[in-house]
């Protein structure tokens with residue numbers, strides 16, 4: 490379909506204006522890139538309005554189960570990650586996960602003195618990216634077909650990595666190919682929660698500068714790592730574990746046949762207030778942390794979680810408690826629903842940690858560290874330690890004393 494460029498230009502201007510207004514675009518370089526690159530030419534299958542919708546991704550490939558494996562990511566997420574990266578003119582930038590559009594934005598930002606290389610594991614995606622980049626005049630962007638787990642063949646170091654696919658771990662190649670003062674921006678999954686973390690390199694460790702909520706298609710190839718799902722009540726309710734698979738999953742059979750224990754916390758949130766800090770706090774503080782999902786087609790209404798797709802849940806043996814919410818005059822209040830023989834105690838633990846977040850950490854951002862997996866416990870900063878295949882991730886909260894909050898081994902499954 491031929492699309493006339495006048496409406497595309499208007500829509501592009503409107504999209505950029507909206508991203509600036511909403512604070513996703515903060516710098517002149519990123520703004521100029523969004524005003525320049527013709528996004529619709531990288532998403533020819535989408536109607537113009539969809540191509541320029543500020544919060545919409547355009548899916549470009551699905552697997553045999555109908556699950557999206559590639560897309561042109563949503564503009565607001567791309568802007569957020571480009572701002573986190575703070576790439577400057579003349580830098581060498583590497584992108585993991587291609588599509589063409591984001592690489593073109595990066596090429597605008599680093600300019601002719603810089604360089605952009607993008608790598609994808611899927612030959613269809615890499616081929617399409619090459620074609621679209623050529624068609625739009627971005628001949629200088631290098632497109633490589635490879636599993637990014639092993640970094641970029643025949644390439645030295647880069648000043649910035651932007652990973653545009655959901656990663657569970659940080660392979661050594663990504664730091665080996667990162668300049669001494671370089672930055673890696675990666676959507677990293679920790680205990681089931683994904684955050685786009687901007688990591689600065691500090692010797693052999695990475696230290697976060699910022700972390701933002703995001704969602705991405707998951708990594709394929711050698712670095713693929715799927716969470717495990719425990720289904721209960723037929724398949725109505727699922728519990729998702731990145732780690733901490735229950736010692737006796739059968740102990741949860743019938744847990745929802747017990748009476749519900751309901752507790753309210755007095756902790757309130759304003760409408761549209763972001764909950765990213767609260768979720769990260771609970772993921773750091775609770776040993777039996779997992780995420781609950783309710784199948785919309787099988788939902789009998791028995792459970793009423795705050796979020797039916799990924800709800801914070803605390804598991805302890807044969808009992809569990811999950812996060813609930815109720816409206817108040819000026820917002821909403823968090824509560825907890827507990828089930829099982831030990832419902833009271835599990836619910837109390839979750840209530841206590843919610844109150845602790847409200848009292849001590851509501852204004853805080855955690856610092857996230859990534860150390861080589863061989864780093865001994867004694868050399869790690871205080872915080873929740875998540876041991877993966879290649880790294881030990883530490884989520885560390887300010888004002889939280891010296892004691893470690895505990896260690897979780899995500900790689901042992």
Ligand SMILES: C[S@@+](CC[C@H](N)C(=O)[O-])C[C@H]1O[C@@H](n2cnc3c(N)ncnc32)[C@H](O)[C@@H]1O
Pocket residue numbers: 558559560561562584585586587588589590591592608609610611614635636637638653654705706707708709710711712
């Ligand atoms: C969200 S898309 C990338 C979007 C793109 N950066 C854009 O311009 O909007 C994620 C891509 O990551 C790719 N991918 C998944 N696993 C990969 C791996 N191990 N190595 C390289 N690419 C991978 C997928 O094939 C998919 O095309």
